[in-house]
Amino acid sequence: MSWTxxxxxxxxxxxxxxxxxxxxxxxxxxxxxxxxxxxxxxxxTEADIAELRRLYGxxxxxxxxxxxxxxxxxxxxxxxxxxxxxxxxxxxxxRLPVTIELCLVAMLVAVGLGGAMALAxxxxxxxxxxxxxxxxxxxxxxxxxxxxxxxxILFVVVFALDxxxxxxxxxxxxxxxxxxxxxxxxxxxxLRLDAFGSVLLHTILPALALALPLAAIVARVLKTSxxxxxxxxxxLMARVKGFSRARIVGREALRNALVPTxxxxxxxxxxxxxxxxxxxxxxxxxxxxxxAIDAVINRDLPLIQGLVLTFAVLFIxxxxxxxxxxxxxxxxxxxx
Amino acid sequence: MAEAAAVTGAASPTGGTARRxxxxxxxxxxxxxxxxxxLAALFAPLIAPHDxxxxxxxxxxxxxxxxxxxxxxxxxxxxxxxxxxxSRLIYGARVALFVAVAAAAAAGLLGTALGLLAGYLGGWVDxxxxxxxxxxxxxxxVLLSIVLVAVMGTGLHSVIIAIAVIDWTRFCRxxxxxxxxxxxxxxxxxxxxVGLGRMRILWREILPNVLPLLIVLFTLEMGIAVIVExxxxxxNLSLASDFPTWxxxxxxxxxxxxxxxxxxxxxxxxxxxxxxALNALGDGLKDALDPVMRR
Numbered sequence: 001m002s003w004t005x006x007x008x009x010x011x012x013x014x015x016x017x018x019x020x021x022x023x024x025x026x027x028x029x030x031x032x033x034x035x036x037x038x039x040x041x042x043x044x045t046e047a048d049i050a051e052l053r054r055l056y057g058x059x060x061x062x063x064x065x066x067x068x069x070x071x072x073x074x075x076x077x078x079x080x081x082x083x084x085x086x087x088x089x090x091x092x093x094x095r096l097p098v099t100i101e102l103c104l105v106a107m108l109v110a111v112g113l114g115g116a117m118a119l120a121x122x123x124x125x126x127x128x129x130x131x132x133x134x135x136x137x138x139x140x141x142x143x144x145x146x147x148x149x150x151x152x153i154l155f156v157v158v159f160a161l162d163x164x165x166x167x168x169x170x171x172x173x174x175x176x177x178x179x180x181x182x183x184x185x186x187x188x189x190x191l192r193l194d195a196f197g198s199v200l201l202h203t204i205l206p207a208l209a210l211a212l213p214l215a216a217i218v219a220r221v222l223k224t225s226x227x228x229x230x231x232x233x234x235x236l237m238a239r240v241k242g243f244s245r246a247r248i249v250g251r252e253a254l255r256n257a258l259v260p261t262x263x264x265x266x267x268x269x270x271x272x273x274x275x276x277x278x279x280x281x282x283x284x285x286x287x288x289x290x291x292a293i294d295a296v297i298n299r300d301l302p303l304i305q306g307l308v309l310t311f312a313v314l315f316i317x318x319x320x321x322x323x324x325x326x327x328x329x330x331x332x333x334x335x336x
Numbered sequence: 337m338a339e340a341a342a343v344t345g346a347a348s349p350t351g352g353t354a355r356r357x358x359x360x361x362x363x364x365x366x367x368x369x370x371x372x373x374x375l376a377a378l379f380a381p382l383i384a385p386h387d388x389x390x391x392x393x394x395x396x397x398x399x400x401x402x403x404x405x406x407x408x409x410x411x412x413x414x415x416x417x418x419x420x421x422x423s424r425l426i427y428g429a430r431v432a433l434f435v436a437v438a439a440a441a442a443a444g445l446l447g448t449a450l451g452l453l454a455g456y457l458g459g460w461v462d463x464x465x466x467x468x469x470x471x472x473x474x475x476x477x478v479l480l481s482i483v484l485v486a487v488m489g490t491g492l493h494s495v496i497i498a499i500a501v502i503d504w505t506r507f508c509r510x511x512x513x514x515x516x517x518x519x520x521x522x523x524x525x526x527x528x529x530v531g532l533g534r535m536r537i538l539w540r541e542i543l544p545n546v547l548p549l550l551i552v553l554f555t556l557e558m559g560i561a562v563i564v565e566x567x568x569x570x571x572n573l574s575l576a577s578d579f580p581t582w583x584x585x586x587x588x589x590x591x592x593x594x595x596x597x598x599x600x601x602x603x604x605x606x607x608x609x610x611x612x613a614l615n616a617l618g619d620g621l622k623d624a625l626d627p628v629m630r631r
């Protein structure tokens with residue numbers, strides 16, 4: 001892959017990031033009303049309001065506020081959280097590993113489940129097996145992740161599946177405080193299998209809820225691409241050679257069907273990341289999504305701003321990774 | 337077969353379209369469920385057996401009618417404050433459908449206007465609008481809607497504005513692409529030759545041709561709006577929690593899920609049924625209505 005491509009793609013992310021920063025600024029400061037109204041209680045006096053305005057630099061002109069805002073962002077200064085009285089950047093970075101691990105587990109589940117569905121659908125092409133896969137994908141996709149999350153909780157409660165935790169990230173009886181926040185990886189590396197098992201068990205349901213819509217999309221796109229690949233000449237060649245259908249679908253066609261799937265699922269992966277906001281809240285999972293809802297409820301303006309920006313950066317990063325992996329996978333681009 | 341249908345459609349445009357719509361099971365089924373919810377919403381005061389906000393603390397957690405401990409007159413039971421679930425579901429349909437229609441219309445209006453302009457004018461207008469769409473897509477929609485409503489204050493108007501502000505991009509992208517395709521057609525060239533103004537061509541010539549696509553997008557957007565309203569009322573940012581919304585009922589149900597699981601299941605089923613119906617209707621309309629997508 002050419003370095004110029006990578007460099008150009010990286011440079012293109014800069015104006016997008018800038019646009020994101022502008023929109024967050026406009027949303028929180030210019031659009032109706034007063035951010036101070038989000039901060040104060042009903043009993044605040046005029047003097048309190050004036051003091052707060054000064055404290056947050058809101059007594060300056062909008063243009064000047066914008067300059068200060070950009071300066072702070074460029075320096076990595078997201079301000080201080082009002083509800084937690086801590087540096088926003090620190091708070092966000094402390095919770096970020098939780099969400100990243102959850103998303104990666106969800107991604108693995110989605111790719112595994114979706115891939116299996118796609119292969120099954122392609123294997124039984126034109127038979128009831130394919131229709132069943134299509135129907136299942138359509139049904140899964142119609143229900144958003146947060147409703148899946150609630151359905152899982154209902155399922156656990158109704159069928160009294162006490163072994164499956166529906167809140168938190170690790171059991172209270174497990175004494176394991178990781179140094180990094182990446183509890184799954186860390187507990188595994190330190191061979192603390194009890195902690196690993198506990199975190200994994202707590203992660204299964206939220207990850208599955210996040211994964212289902214993506215799995216359905218993977219299943220659809222991959223199946224279509226495999227079916228398309230199956231009409232190519234080299235497949236005929238493989239048949240002539242006498243390879244089994246399982247091998248043709250699973251090896252020859254799959255390899256060529258991967259490129260379009262990676263591109264499409266990568267874009268959809270951003271929706272999965274966005275879904276953590278509610279799914280983490282529903283499962284009391286301590287990541288940045290959960291934190292975001294609390295920040296909104298507490299009207300914690302600096303924290304909201306920091307979290308929205310963090311999510312936007314995650315989205316842009318995922319899109320960047322997708323483009324790069326697309327270039328790596330596609331031979332035409334690799335040599336271009 | 338598609339060509340045959342197109343030929344019949346050409347012979348009698350309206351009759352052919354109506355026949356195609358009624359022959360599509362997804363349109364019929366999705367439409368029927370939508371009509372069912374719409375009727376419940378419209379005639380809520382006549383149908384609902386109880387006042388949806390009336391509390392009766394002597395009748396807390398009455399289970400649904402199929403349980404042994406059910407009470408007569410409470411088909412789906414009562415909630416933690418003794419309010420009738422069925423009545424609350426019926427009134428909740430009002431909120432869901434009102435938001436769905438209003439938000440989809442607002443998002444559609446904004447997105448279509450920008451999409452038409454970007455697709456037809458091209459040049460810097462297209463660059464600016466396309467770039468804006470791209471930046472917009474870098475935001476997590478759910479978080480953005482929650483933040484927007486928190487800034488604007490809770491209430492239905494905030495919910496509707498939030499959905500429109502976030503989802504206009506869905507209309508904009510599709511309408512832009514379709515307008516660019518339509519612009520290449522002969523009828524646009526003729527209109528230019530005849531000397532029609534740009535805005536007149538957009539409004540009188542291109543828009544009608546984009547309309548079938550818009551109807552499909554509108555239906556699908558209604559489904560999204562139902563979900564977003566449920567999300568916002570779940571995190572308590574839609575209507576006051578006293579007034580019945582499906583999301584609010586789900587949120588209440590989550591709190592009492594151990595005592596009364598039926599509190600949560602029924603509103604979830606309502607959301608799923610309405611969203612599935614709108615998706616089926618949208619997909620069916622896509623197949624039946626729009627010659628471009630049918631190809």
